[in-house]
Amino acid sequence: MASIYITRKIPESGLEMIKKKFGKFDINQENRVLTKSELIKNVKNRDGILCLLTDSIDKEIIDAMGNTCKIISNYAVGFNNIDVEYASKRKKMVTNTPGVLTDATSDLAISLLFSCARRIVESDEFTRTGKYKGWDPMLLLGQEVTGKTLGIIGAGRIGTVVAQKLARGFNMKIIYDDRSNNFDLEKSTNAKRVDLPTLLKNSDFISVHVSLNKDNHDLLSKKEFNMMKRTCVFINTSRGEVVDEKALVNALKEKKIFAAGLDVYESEPRLANGLTRLDNVIIVPHIGSATVRARTLMATMAAQNLIDGLQGKIPKYCVNKDRL
Ligand code: DGY
Numbered sequence: 001m002a003s004i005y006i007t008r009k010i011p012e013s014g015l016e017m018i019k020k021k022f023g024k025f026d027i028n029q030e031n032r033v034l035t036k037s038e039l040i041k042n043v044k045n046r047d048g049i050l051c052l053l054t055d056s057i058d059k060e061i062i063d064a065m066g067n068t069c070k071i072i073s074n075y076a077v078g079f080n081n082i083d084v085e086y087a088s089k090r091k092k093m094v095t096n097t098p099g100v101l102t103d104a105t106s107d108l109a110i111s112l113l114f115s116c117a118r119r120i121v122e123s124d125e126f127t128r129t130g131k132y133k134g135w136d137p138m139l140l141l142g143q144e145v146t147g148k149t150l151g152i153i154g155a156g157r158i159g160t161v162v163a164q165k166l167a168r169g170f171n172m173k174i175i176y177d178d179r180s181n182n183f184d185l186e187k188s189t190n191a192k193r194v195d196l197p198t199l200l201k202n203s204d205f206i207s208v209h210v211s212l213n214k215d216n217h218d219l220l221s222k223k224e225f226n227m228m229k230r231t232c233v234f235i236n237t238s239r240g241e242v243v244d245e246k247a248l249v250n251a252l253k254e255k256k257i258f259a260a261g262l263d264v265y266e267s268e269p270r271l272a273n274g275l276t277r278l279d280n281v282i283i284v285p286h287i288g289s290a291t292v293r294a295r296t297l298m299a300t301m302a303a304q305n306l307i308d309g310l311q312g313k314i315p316k317y318c319v320n321k322d323r324l
Helices: 012-022 036-043 059-065 084-089 102-117 120-128 157-170 183-189 196-202 222-227 245-253 292-310
Strands: 004-006 048-051 071-074 093-095 149-153 173-177 205-208 233-236 259-262 281-283
Touching (some): 004 012, 036 059, 059 084, 102 120, 102 157, 102 281, 102 292, 149 157, 149 196, 157 183, 173 183, 173 196
Parallel strands (some): 048 071, 233 259, 259 281
């Protein structure tokens, strides 16, 4: 019988599949991230691991898995928490959960975009605390969304869907920056591919959807925020490390941009100094995929990846099949 370790509770749908197939598994019963030494202890001599984006699966953890472990099934679409190169060297399949969270995450990016543009959180606070004394021509003026230019940084699955929803629903003009042309996006929204400086200078709204890699840490820093329009709304639902958060705090403080909506942070769950004191930022706790549907489907997908890997198949969502 396969020996399986799950680093944190995920929705029942996935756990049931694993139980049905293999009879049992071990799981971290506490509702917290395991420490490194706990991870090392628990992954030893397993055949498969199901882990979360909050587990840093580095060389040391992979070595602790030994030779028995065949598969590391990540409960996330992003897999920057895993040293995939080293896992491949040690002949371990790494899998992720793409597609099922595209709608949830794109919906959140759009919610943040509107909430920032129309100052929804500030307005709620204003009304709730009794400051609303009557209609005022100059009260809480925001930015209009319809017909404006949206710059998408990273036109993969989620970036594409954000652009399509906003182009169809709100007639936004789409420009995007990516390593290659996305012809589906161009065809469906009339989007134009531009370089990053052109995108930064011309967008009314910017939404980041890149996956984190070794080349894009601090992709958006002081220089990039300085290029944006003063009326620009900046959204990040991808990974915090692509933004120099200190530079973003300064840009917001100095009103170099209008507002920002953030779901992810550079040193999650820690926030940059000064971020919570700003009125022109909306901060939410990495909830991009946090819908019942998305999290349930992520669980069944991660479980299926694990089951396939343990049964000697290459799972459909194996990210390192060419490197094994
Ligand atoms: C992911 O899957 O990578 C998201 O950040 C969390 O669901």
